[in-house]
Amino acid sequence: DAGVIQSPRHEVTEMGQEVTLRCKPISGHDYLFWYRQTMMRGLELLIYFNNNVPIDDSGMPEDRFSAKMPNASFSTLKIQPSEPRDSAVYFCASSFGTEYEQYFGPGTRLTVT
Amino acid sequence: LAKTTQPISMDSYEGQEVNITCSHNNIATNDYITWYQQFPSQGPRFIIQGYKTKVTNEVASLFIPADRKSSTLSLPRVSLSDTAVYYCLVGDERGSTLGRLYFGRGTQLTVWP
Numbered sequence: 267d268a269g270v271i272q273s274p275r276h277e278v279t280e281m282g283q284e285v286t287l288r289c290k291p292i293s294g295h296d297y298l299f300w301y302r303q304t305m306m307r308g309l310e311l312l313i314y315f316n317n318n319v320p321i322d323d324s325g326m327p328e329d330r331f332s333a334k335m336p337n338a339s340f341s342t343l344k345i346q347p348s349e350p351r352d353s354a355v356y357f358c359a360s361s362f363g364t365e366y367e368q369y370f371g372p373g374t375r376l377t378v379t
Numbered sequence: 380l381a382k383t384t385q386p387i388s389m390d391s392y393e394g395q396e397v398n399i400t401c402s403h404n405n406i407a408t409n410d411y412i413t414w415y416q417q418f419p420s421q422g423p424r425f426i427i428q429g430y431k432t433k434v435t436n437e438v439a440s441l442f443i444p445a446d447r448k449s450s451t452l453s454l455p456r457v458s459l460s461d462t463a464v465y466y467c468l469v470g471d472e473r474g475s476t477l478g479r480l481y482f483g484r485g486t487q488l489t490v491w492p
Contacts, residue, residue, distance in 0.1 A: 270422075299480070301482075308482060308483050308484040308485070309417075309466070309483070309485075311480045311481075314480075357422045359423075365480060366411060366413045366425075366468070367425045367428065368425060370422025370423050370424065371422055372421065373420075373421075373422055
């Protein structure tokens with residue numbers, strides 16, 4: 267298996283622009299997680315899905331952030347409009363049957379200028 | 380709001396055994412203890428999970444005392460490639476998933492030649 271796939275790997279955008287991050291989980295996994303990592307706050311869980319249904323989005327920082335999972339093999343995290351404080355590495359992870367043993371993707375490094 | 384407490388950093392030399400202790404005084408009865416490892420520019424990787432006593436796999440051992448208020452990740456004979464951030468995850472009294480998946484900042488382990 268190719269593991270969790272994320273795209274793009276790097277994204278540089280200007281403040282106010284819409285940003286869409288993409289994730290393909292490992293085939294057969296029923297949990298999908300979106301995280302954000304910064305030096306200041308460490309690794310934070312934003313939202314997670316189980317069987318394509320959002321279960322808990324209380325980690326999403328504000329309404330500018332939204333996430334969807336239209337099918338078992340694809341998820342997006344959208345930021346609209348983006349702000350410089352959104353600059354971070356965003357990770358997607360997936361797991362099967364449990365929330366604990368997760369497999370992380372390589373991450374998307376987002377820079378908002 | 381800290382759910383776990385770990386040392387910010389640790390140093391060791393190649394060939395030594397390293398023990399990283401995590402405090403989790405508010406661990407709930409049903410919660411497991413999970414450890415992850417993160418190398419620079421990569422997503423975290425699941426290492427080991429346990430509930431009580433001792434768990435061992437090919438990578439590490441996890442020691443959990445009877446009161447479960449702490450746990451110790453033991454890495455035998457570390458090498459330079461074990462230099463990474465190590466995260467301890469447990470639940471909190473709320474029982475929410477976001478509480479169980481609180482990574483925080485972890486422990487930066489640096490192994491010297």
